[in-house]
């Protein structure tokens with residue numbers, strides 16, 4: 001997975017037209033202010049461990065969000081960050097999984113729909129931590145702790 | 151070279167702080183409207199043929215600009231598009247070369263300075279051709295035409 005994280009004054013989008021792989025959704029536009037915008041490309045390697053890549057992505061997002069003291073997160077599909085993409089089905093599952101996991105951790109999450117041509121506006125703050133890129137690998141399961149004999 | 155081309159309602163930037171590799175410049179902010187914004191990462195491979203990569207980039211930019219019927223072009227350094235970057239010196243020369251070549255072809259060009267932390271605002275139009283990514287290779291010299299004997 002490739003991810004570009006932008007500390008934003010705002011991110012606003014409007015879905016315009018479907019591509020052939022468009023997600024069915026009612027969320028065709030949205031805006032968030034004072035947010036961490038995460039542009040995400042799910043890659044072929046990620047298909048081997050969907051749960052692990054969701055965990056790895058959420059961990060990385062949370063690390064940056066905590067540094068920036070931010071609760072608002074935009075999850076934005078961005079195929080242009082990679083030339084070795086996963087299938088659309090896997091990408092949708094991963095993006096939805098990241099949304100769900102961040103919501104479980106009490107972040108406010110706006111997720112832009114997958115597979116649509118979208119207009120967007122963004123304002124990047126411009127301080128040294130406001131633009132970061134990451135290559136993220138699947139997070140391995142923690143080893144089950146050795147059970148003490150009962 | 152990796153390039154992300156965005157057909158934009160506007161691109162606006164403000165240079166905030168220098169990094170160690172910052173270009174000396176008086177152009178610390180700028181705005182362009184109805185433009186093609188080209189986010190560019192110059193890569194290590196490009197070092198072998200600086201003139202060729204400038205030609206290849208300009209050719210690709212011009213192709214898209216003509217399709218969109220656009221005369222306004224923003225050249226914006228964007229290291230986050232690659233994990234195999236050229237030296238900063240080569241990157242600066244390539245970006246300046248692209249600016250110069252586009253100006254020679256009568257485009258209006260706004261180039262954002264290299265190596266600064268920059269705030270920026272962009273609005274992407276959202277039609278099918280408004281977001282394109284390209285891997286660009288150096289353009290080879292055309293074979294010198296065989297001279298006819300005098």
Ligand SMILES: [Mg+2]
Pocket residue numbers: 119159275
């Ligand atoms: Mg518009």
